[in-house]
Amino acid sequence: MKEYKTENIRNIALVGHNGSGKTTFVERLLFNTKVTTRMGSVQSGTAAMDFEEEEIARNSSVATGIAPIEWKGTKLNMLDTPGFMDFIGEVNAALRVTEGVIVFVEAVAGVEVGTEIVYQAAVEQNKSLMLLVNKMNRENVRVSRIKESIDANLDGRFVNIQLPIGEGADFQGIIDLINMEARLGENCERAPIPDDMADAAEEARMELIEAAAEGDDTLIEKYFEEETLSNEEIVIGLKSGMKQGTIVPIIYAAPEAGIAVDPALEMLTALIPSPDQARKFEVTNKAGETESYPISDESPLIAFVFKTREDPYGKTSYLRVYGGVLGSDNRIYDVNLEQDVRIGSLQVAIGKEQVTVGKLHAGDLGVVVKMGDASTNDTLCEHGKFFQMAPIEAPNPIASVAVHPVSQSDVAKLTQSLTRLVAEDPTLRWYTETATHQTILSGMGTTHLDIAIKKAKSKFGVNITTTTPKIPYKETITKTNSAEYTHKKQTGGAGQYGRVFLRVESVDDNEGFQFGEEIFGGSISAPFIAATEKGARQAAEGGVIAGYPVVGVRTVVYDGKMHPVDSKEIAFQIAGREGFRLAVKGAGPALLEPIYEVTIVVPADNMGDILGDLNTRRAKVLGMDQEGTKSVVRAEVPLAEMQTYAQDLRSMTQGRGVFSMKFQSYGRVPAHLLDDLIKKLQAEMEEEKENK
Ligand SMILES: Nc1nc2c(ncn2[C@@H]2O[C@H](COP(=O)(O)OP(=O)(O)OP(=O)(O)O)[C@@H](O)[C@H]2O)c(=O)[nH]1
Ligand SMILES: [Mg+2]
Structure with a gap:
């Protein structure tokens, strides 16, 4: 692959609700840029981005796939994240290493719970955001409803930079409101704006110009004087507003049908900052002080491992170069390990394929195979130097299982495989619970844990059965x-x-x-x-x-x-x-049980059911809030009542509710439950003794 300098790179995270079409969008880009000869399909398991065994089985992404799209002299590193909320860790990692984010909004469903969560995460990370209203060719698409759904559910100033031409089966392309032309069909042919849309386009362009003017102080003056801006100025204003988080442009496409894909790439290239235009990055030096540097070849050599993938043949580390130029056949100092690791051949990933490159410039993404003991969240720099980047934020786990190795040989491999699973995915945790003598694996949901157990088998050959963990009473x-x-x-x-x-x-x-x-x-x-x-x-x-x-x-x-x-x-x-x-x-013996502070976010309609259900879980409700169309409930709930909550909440809200939980304190088991509970625990203890 060609070598790309920092200014010709764009790093873009694709985020959105489960099934909003992120992977298909990338498959279209790979096909259009002739990286693939047939367009990959998620449904038939041929997507280059969904190559993991579990992704093929589920017809859905479980890990971030990366595709460098080479387009008119620019390399757009597309990070196709999974939309299923169990894999939010993958989204966090992708947000960490990108300047731009496309939030996918499915044209029929509008803004969904998953959309809101990832949108919020992207806003908090100060990314340049764009909304892509996707699958415009689906039946029952109603353009008028989409903008309403966006405005009602997401916070931000959303501005059309395109207007869709037609909807559903009749979706033909878009009007580019910057260049004021239509782009039609699979080839995105340029055409005059259709007569019946001329007024709407004019009006939308006025709104766009106004937003662009507000995005940049020098433009606003010019706009007041001349009441308009040039096309170049619109781009400058939009880009600057996006960087400050005050403007979120909306574009439209139907990538599966191949419609409006090129205009999307044009807008991404023009509006997402290249790494050198982004904020400086921060590191901690040996004295514990924060230092910041621009993302530039001239900055000290600093790279960060944002993802690790294990397979039976070894480990692949995905890294981002922040400062300096990274070369191959080198040793580099891993600050977290406090030792050198070897970079053999330097590559870039295209899904599961890898292409060798000579070097990576500041801001670029690449992969290294078998890089010693390096794991996710490690910072790499020149030997003798010390720069450390903060780890990627990992939310607290919300689901746990007790794991049991099946045979004697599984016993021997258990610890090592759990450690490797966790190194691959920091949203997984494992530990031995001393109070119950159980080995516990925790993660972001039952699917997340299921997949981890399957990986333990397929990648490390360990057979594991699982049970509901015992509560660590005292x-x-x-x-x-x-x-x-x-x-x-x-x-x-x-x-x-x-x-x-x-x-x-x-x-x-x-x-x-x-x-x-x-x-x-x-x-x-x-x-x-x-x-x-x-x-x-x-x-x-x-x-x-x-x-x-x-x-x-x-x-x-x-x-x-x-x-x-x-x-x-x-x-x-x-x-x-x-x-x-x-x-x-x-x-007068008593038992103490772990109490968690739980935050639940559900559509407002579900609030009644959620509160009723919490009542049956011995919860103490601490507060309720209304945030847009969502309700937020905070409560203290004993862990014993939360063990199946991930599944239960999903079924109560048809997957539209989410929750987080964090340990709060131990609390006394209520007296009226004590006798029965003690009897049950004593019976378990007897049973265990017999089994020994
Ligand atoms: N009509 C239509 N369907 C599409 C389009 N793009 C994707 N789909 C379909 O939508 C479904 C989900 O697409 P994916 O690309 O897997 O969506 P995703 O966002 O990657 O999903 P997750 O990875 O599970 O979050 C698939 O069945 C696609 O065939 C489109 O442009 N139009
Ligand atoms: Mg996907």
């Missing part, structure tokens, strides 16, 4: 209680003797194990007090009521007895353990 007490315990063993050989008097007191639930002594007159010696503490601590860790760690308890040893010969540390350890158990059992 045990505590509600009142003070005392107990005594004597450990005595005097059969043959040396005997064992230890006697302790213990008191347990309830302290703050957030406190861990606490221990004190109130021994008078040396009834037990310091080493035996220590042994008693050790025993009590062990008992607390292993749980007394249902096998969960005991917290919020202060244990005091206040008396005891030693035997001149038979007293040993082990005897006091056992006495401490058993004494603690007895004391806790009589101290």
Whole structure:
């Protein structure tokens, strides 16, 4: 592939609701620019951008596909993100490394929940945005409704820079309001504006000029004087307004039918800033200070790994060069690893294919195969230097499964494969829950987790089954209680003797194990007090009521007895353990459960159902807000009631609701549920013992 300098590069993220036609748009571009000889189709599994096994199986994207589109001397790096919200991590990564974003709006459906989420994310990241009203050739498209849907659901100043000619089966092309000409059919032939649209076009152009003028201070004066702008000035004003986030242009297309594709590329090239025109990028230096540099070949060499893809043959790292020029056959310092990694051959990705390039200029995207231990979010720079970029934002997981390796060989491979899965996708997390001894995999939804488990099998050959995770309860007490315990063993050989008097007191639930002594007159010696503490601590860790760690308890040893010969540390350890158990059992045991703060966003119509449902989940509603046509509910909900919420919310809202959750604190399980819950947990504990 030709070498592209920074000013001839455009990095563009394609985002939108599930199925809005992002992948098909890129397939059309690849076909039109003769990279592919047949246009790929998502439905028949031939799309160059949807090449992962799971994408072919689902006829939908699960990961970002990248296509460098070479067009009239410019390279447009298109990042085709998945629209399904479980894969929001892919969207975040794509937004991180692009200057421009096309938000796809499906012409019939209008603005959907997914559209709003990705639009909002793009706005927050200060990107130059454009809306593409897509699939204009679909039956039942009503142009009049689309703008209404956009204005009602999205915040921003939306300005038509095109008008569609016809709608549905009759969609023929667009009017370019900057050049005031029509572009018709698959070849986008230039033609005069149809007579019956002349007035509408004139009016829309006036609006466009006004918006463009407001986008740039010098233009606004000229506009007041002359009441118009030249075509070049319109472009300058629009581009500047987009950069400031005050203007979002709207374009129209039907890429599957091949209509209005070239004009879309023309507008992207003209209006999305090249990397050198974008904001400076920020890094942290060794002293922890922020430094910023322009995206330029002259800046220090800095690259960032924004995506990693694993397959059975090895690892592919996707990186973006921010400063300097990256060459091949080099070693480069990975700041996060604090070691050099090797860049063998430098390539650019076109879906799953890779094309070798000699070097990458600042602002460009490329891939490196088998780049040592480098993983997503690592910053690369020259050896001896230190620049670090912030990691890509990863939302808190909202769904979890407990994973169980199937065979002995799966056991051996489990940890490593989970670690590699997480390195590939930072929105996945895995950890061992000490309270339940389970290995937990968390992510952005059930589909996300399903796919991760399938990848573990197809990429790393590990068979995993999953179950609903156990809740990591904790045990505590509600009142003070005392107990005594004597450990005595005097059969043959040396005997064992230890006697302790213990008191347990309830302290703050957030406190861990606490221990004190109130021994008078040396009834037990310091080493035996220590042994008693050790025993009590062990008992607390292993749980007394249902096998969960005991917290919020202060244990005091206040008396005891030693035997001149038979007293040993082990005897006091056992006495401490058993004494603690007895004391806790009589101290009004209680259970603590994790409580999460949950934020739910649903269409306003669903609000009633959502609140009713939350009621059945022991939720405490903290607040409700109306944001446009959406309702936002914040509530505190016990984790035990949230385990299937990802599926439940989807079915309650037909997939139009979303939620996030973050751990808040442990709270007491209500008394009326306690007995049944303890019985259930004890039964589980027994069952586990039997299975061992
Ligand atoms: N009528 C019509 N259908 C289209 C057009 N573009 C795409 N489609 C269809 O819309 C469906 C979804 O298209 P995709 O390209 O997979 O959409 P996507 O946005 O990539 O979907 P996700 O990756 O799942 O978010 C497919 O069945 C396409 O055939 C178009 O221009 N016109
Ligand atoms: Mg797709």
